[in-house]
Each structure stands twice: as C-alpha cells, then as structure tokens.
Amino acid sequence: MKKTLFDKIWDAHVVESIPNGPDILYIDKHLIHEVTSPQAFNELKERDIPVFRPKQIMATADHNTPTQDQHLPIKDLLSRKQLEELSQNCKENNITLYGLGHPYNGIVHVMAPELGITQPGMTIVCGDSHTSTHGAFGSIAFGIGTSQVAQVFASQCLLVEKPKKLRVNVNGTLRSGVHPKDVILYIISQLGTNSGTGYFCEYAGNVFEEMSMEGRMTVCNMSIEMGARGGLIAPDETTFAYVEDREFAPKGEDLEKMRSYWETLKTDTDATFDKEYSFDAEDIEPMITYGTNPGMGIKISGSIPLNGGKSAEKALEYMGFNAGDSLIDKPVNFIFIGSCTNARIEDFRAAAEYIKGKQKAGNVNALIVPGSQQVASQIKAEGLNLIFEAAGFTIRQPGCSACLAMNDDKIPAGEYCVSTSNRNFEGRQGQGARTILASPLTAAATAIAGKLTDYTQYY
Numbered sequence: 001m002k003k004t005l006f007d008k009i010w011d012a013h014v015v016e017s018i019p020n021g022p023d024i025l026y027i028d029k030h031l032i033h034e035v036t037s038p039q040a041f042n043e044l045k046e047r048d049i050p051v052f053r054p055k056q057i058m059a060t061a062d063h064n065t066p067t068q069d070q071h072l073p074i075k076d077l078l079s080r081k082q083l084e085e086l087s088q089n090c091k092e093n094n095i096t097l098y099g100l101g102h103p104y105n106g107i108v109h110v111m112a113p114e115l116g117i118t119q120p121g122m123t124i125v126c127g128d129s130h131t132s133t134h135g136a137f138g139s140i141a142f143g144i145g146t147s148q149v150a151q152v153f154a155s156q157c158l159l160v161e162k163p164k165k166l167r168v169n170v171n172g173t174l175r176s177g178v179h180p181k182d183v184i185l186y187i188i189s190q191l192g193t194n195s196g197t198g199y200f201c202e203y204a205g206n207v208f209e210e211m212s213m214e215g216r217m218t219v220c221n222m223s224i225e226m227g228a229r230g231g232l233i234a235p236d237e238t239t240f241a242y243v244e245d246r247e248f249a250p251k252g253e254d255l256e257k258m259r260s261y262w263e264t265l266k267t268d269t270d271a272t273f274d275k276e277y278s279f280d281a282e283d284i285e286p287m288i289t290y291g292t293n294p295g296m297g298i299k300i301s302g303s304i305p306l307n308g309g310k311s312a313e314k315a316l317e318y319m320g321f322n323a324g325d326s327l328i329d330k331p332v333n334f335i336f337i338g339s340c341t342n343a344r345i346e347d348f349r350a351a352a353e354y355i356k357g358k359q360k361a362g363n364v365n366a367l368i369v370p371g372s373q374q375v376a377s378q379i380k381a382e383g384l385n386l387i388f389e390a391a392g393f394t395i396r397q398p399g400c401s402a403c404l405a406m407n408d409d410k411i412p413a414g415e416y417c418v419s420t421s422n423r424n425f426e427g428r429q430g431q432g433a434r435t436i437l438a439s440p441l442t443a444a445a446t447a448i449a450g451k452l453t454d455y456t457q458y459y
Contacts, residue, residue, distance in 0.1 A: 002271040004165050005234050006200050009140045009265065013123045015157055022161045028122040030057045030152045031108050032095075034064055034086040035406070036127025040149035041089040051093040053156045058117055059090050059097040062107045063406050067369055067396035070100045079407065104247075106372025106398045109133040109340035113217065114374055116246025120235035120262040125152060130340050130422060132223040135232035136216035137239055138265045140200070142230040163229045164274040166199035167267075170207040172281030177456045179350065180215030181342060181420065181439035183207065184222045185287035189297035191277060196228025199275065202267065203233050207281050213242040214346035221341045222422050225294040234266045286456060288327060289424050289437040291315035296424075300328070300442065301454050318426055319434050327436075327452045334417035335366040335447040336429070337440050338396075339403035342420035343371030345378045351444040352384040354455070360392040361450025367409065368393050369401040393447070405430045418446045 003011070015024040037059070044051065051057070064079035074080040083099070090097040098104040104111055109130055112118050118134045124141035125131060127149045134141035144158065152158055168187060201223050208216060216233050223231030240259060243249045250258045285299040292315040298304060304316070306323045316322060337343070337351055348368065360366050368388050370376040376398055379385050388395055402409040403421035405428065411417045413432025420443055421428075424435035438446070445455035 002268040004167075004267045004271045004273065005138065005202055005232060005265055006140065006165055007271070009121055009123065009138075010162060012121075013140075022159050025123060025158050025160050027125050027152050027156055027158055028056065029112075029117060029124045030149075030156070031112055031117075031124065031126035031128075031131070032057060032059045032086075032149065033062050033108050033126070033128065034082040036146050036149055037089065038082065038085045039146045040127070040153055041085075041093070043147075043150040044153055049154045051095065051153045054094045056156055057095045057153075058112065059086060059095055060105055060108050060111060061086060061097075061099045063400045063404070065100055065399040066408055067399045067401050068408070070397050076408070103373050106370075106374065107340045107343060107400055109217070109221065110343055110371030110375065111373075113137065113213070114246065114344075114372060116243055116249030119243055119249065119258070120239060121265050125158065129224045130221050132228070132230040133217050133221040133340060135220040135223065135230050136213060137243070138232055138235035138262070140230065140232065143224065163200040164198050166196055166201045166228065167273045167276045168201055168203050169205040169276070169278040170203070170281055170284075171205040171278070172207065174207060174281045174284060175456070177286055177441060177458075178284055179286075179439040179441055180211055180218040182287045183284055184219045185289070185294065185297045185437060186284045187279065188222065188226045188295050189287065190279070191226055191295075193225060193293050193295040194227045196223065196226040199228050201226075201228040201231040202273075203231060204267070205278075208233050209236065211238075212346055213238060214344040217344070218341055222294065225422060235262050286439060286442050288418075288442060288452065289435070290319065290321055290327060292318055292424055292426050294422065294424060294437060297437070298327075300452070301456070302326070328454055330416070330452045331363065332416045332418050332436070332446050332451055333363050333365060334411050334415055335364055335443050336369070336402040336409075336411075336417055336419040336421065337443050338367070338369030338371065338401050339419070339421035340371065340400070341422045342440050343369060343375065343398075345375050345382075347420065347440040348375070348379055348384050349382070351440045352387045354441055354444045355391045355393070355448065356387050358391055358448045360447045363450045364447050366393040366447040367402060368395045369409070370395075370398050372398050391448075402429055404428060405433070411435070418443045418452070
C-alpha cells in the first residue's frame with residue numbers, strides 16, 4: 001500500500017492502536033519551557049510518578065524571559081517564579097536545561113533545530129502550538145496541552161487520534177522580494193484559518209524544495225494558523241546538510257545509518273491524501289495582514305476585501321481600517337523582527353541587506369530580537385549588528401519578546417506594529433495593540449519608510 005510521508009513516520013511510532021479509538025504514539029523528543037511545564041510536573045509529584053525518560057526531554061527558558069539585562073534578577077515576579085520552578089523541576093528530574101545565560105539558550109523552536117536535536121523521522125512534542133516548526137525536517141511535530149505534557153513525562157507516549165492528511169503544492173518561480181513568510185501567509189489567506197482542522201499538512205512542490213531550512217521552518221511554523229495539527233516537508237540534501245555537524249546530530253557511522261533511513265522519508269508516488277490544494281508561485285507577492293487572524297491577508301499592493309462579513313467588520317474596527325482600503329502609506333510606529341517564525345540568521349541577513357546604508361524613519365521604534373544566543377553571536381560575527389545600530393534599530397537579547405505580551409516587550413495600545421511573528425489576534429502584542437504580520441523584508445522596508453510601502457520596485 002502506498003504511503004504518505006506522514007503515514008510512514010506515524011506508523012513507525014505507533015506502540016498500540018486501540019480499536020475504534022486513538023493510537024498510543026511513542027514520542028522521540030519532548031521539548032519543554034517555563035510556561036506549560038510547571039503544572040505537569042506538579043501532577044506527577046501529586047501522583048508520585050517519576051519522569052520516565054528524562055534524556056528524551058530538553059528544556060529552555062523563552063516565553064517569559066526579559067530581552068534586556070538577562071544577567072540581572074528578573075523583575076517580574078511571575079516570570080521569575082516560572083523560571084525558578086523550571087530550573088528546580090529539571091534539576092530534580094535530571095532533565096537538561098538551557099536557561100538564561102547558557103550559550104544554547106533561546107526560543108525552543110529556534111535553538112532545538114540549530115543544535116541538531118530536531119532530526120528527520122522523529123515525533124516531537126512541546127506544550128506550545130508552534131511546535132509544528134520542526135516538521136520542516138520531515139518530522140511529525142505538534143503542540144500539546146498541559147495534561148498531555150504530564151502524559152509524555154510519565155510514559156514517553158501520547159494517546160492521540162491520527163489526523164487526516166492534507167497536501168499543499170506550490171510550484172513555479174517566486175518573484176523577487178517574496179520570502180517564505182509571504183508564501184505561507186498567501187496560502188492561509190487563500191484557504192482560511194479552518195482549512196487544516198483535523199489534518200496534518202505536507203508541503204510539496206519545487207518552491208519548498210528550493211527553500212532553505214530557515215524558510216521551511218517559517219512555513220511549517222504557521223501550519224497551525226490554518227488550523228492544521230502540524231506541517232511537514234520531506235527531508236532532502238538541504239535537510240541533511242543542515243543537520244550534519246550540529247552539536248547533537250549523529251556522527252560518523254551513526255550518521256550514515258540515519259541518513260539511509262532519512263532518504264526513505266518521502267511520500268510514495270500515487271499515495272493518496274484526504275485533501276489537496278495547488279498554487280502557482282507566480283501569483284504570490286509580499287503579503288501583509290489587515291485583520292485579527294492570519295487568514296486576513298492581502299498582497300501589499302492589494303486592497304482590503306469588501307463584504308468580508310461580521311467577523312471582518314469587527315476586525316477592521318479593532319484595526320482602524322476600512323474595507324476597500326489600500327494600506328500603502330499607512331504610518332507605522334513599531335517594527336518587530338523576531339519570534340519562532342522569523343528570528344533565525346537568514347531573517348536578519350535579509351533585513352540587514354535592505355537596511356544597509358539607510359536610516360530608519362524618525363517615527364519608528366524598530367526592535368531586533370534574535371531567536372537564540374547562537375543567532376545573536378552570528379549577528380555579531382557577520383557585522384549585522386553594526387548595520388542595524390547604524391540605521392537606528394534596537395537589538396535585544398534572545399527570547400520570545402514582542403511576539404506575545406508575556407514579557408516586557410509590549411506594543412502600546414492603539415499603535416500599529418509590523419511584526420514577523422505568527423499571530424495578530426486582538427491584544428496579542430499588548431492590550432489594544434494592532435499587529436500587521438509580514439516578512440522580515442517587509443518589516444525592514446516599513447521601518448525605513450515609516451509607513452507601509454511597496455518595496456518590490458527595488459527588486
């Protein structure tokens with residue numbers, strides 16, 4: 001029987017299938033952070049259950065971490081308490097923690113791939129919806145709730161229904177200035193935020209095959225924003241080259257053995273999907289959102305759709321926009337380049353290339369937040385920090401930062417922020433903040449102009 005990539009990985013990890021019920025799925029890697037793990041650890045303590053396989057777990061501090069003065073005690077009491085609990089729980093259970101100040105610290109979905117912890121063919125879970133990021137390596141990766149975090153702690157397995165299968169194909173040649181973020185925002189704008197509900201999505205076609213690993217991670221990261229359980233892309237030479245020589249990647253003969261297996265991880269010809277869509281790359285332009293979910297997106301040269309319904313009316317009222325409007329020349333005072341979607345070195349290279357030799361507009365507060373300590377080091381090693389600083393941008397220390405209002409980096413009420421993050425919900429970046437999702441290049445161009453601008457004329 002012909003199998004999809006998803007089937008191959010899932011079936012290889014099924015410990016037991018319950019008749020007319022869920023599967024018991026073995027989990028290769030369990031990633032944890034300070035927000036969703038304390039309750040799960042407490043549940044185990046109350047029931048006197050030990051962590052089953054601590055070596056399969058990796059912890060980092062990211063959501064609540066400040067992005068300034070990380071060497072000093074954390075001022076926010078809740079944040080400090082959560083980080084202290086994470087440290088204590090990891091110590092008690094022999095779990096490796098990359099906390100603040102550690103050279104491997106960073107956003108969980110940035111630092112795990114760059115360390116080689118994420119590998120093809122794995123099942124990976126984390127108490128965080130954007131765990132789908134790791135699917136870029138040809139792995140089944142998805143977010144889980146707190147009770148499920150406890151379940152994996154106790155058994156290294158998860159009781160879970162097998163999702164249906166969806167494939168999204170994009171073929172052709174992307175226009176100059178179109179980035180992976182634009183590709184996934186375009187897909188979501190066309191399909192809607194509920195199109196993937198109940199499905200696991202495989203991305204196929206030459207556009208994804210030609211993307212870097214950073215670009216693939218951006219795409220898979222936002223699979224959850226179209227409702228999918230997760231997204232994945234078949235591993236290939238680009239994947240293998242990225243994983244090889246990473247700190248925790250297999251070495252020598254072990255690598256050769258794993259590579260032989262990884263090369264089998266592709267959808268069989270004539271394998272069937274429950275749903276399938278296809279798009280032409282030539283139709284994709286730089287994208288921005290105008291509403292309060294990632295599906296409310298338009299080409300930067302386009303206009304807000306008319307007759308969007310009551311939900312669109314409510315979103316436009318919150319955003320201060322009108323149906324039919326073009327957003328070109330709309331003043332924007334805040335820019336955020338960071339998050340688990342776009343805080344990798346490639347993202348900052350793209351922004352720096354545009355910014356070099358220019359100066360940000362006087363009305364703009366522009367924030368650059370690397371996704372990990374290693375990315376921060378690369379920014380300095382390549383001199384990108386000098387470009388950003390000369391242009392008037394502010395560089396912070398690694399963390400989730402202004403992606404969500406769970407730390408000090410918040411956007412003021414009523415202000416617009418062009419953000420490279422993944423969600424534009426009401427209050428996502430701070431109470432009353434108005435988020436416009438975009439690529440790092442679009443964010444950089446906005447910072448220079450002080451307003452939304454169609455920069456494609458320069459490409």
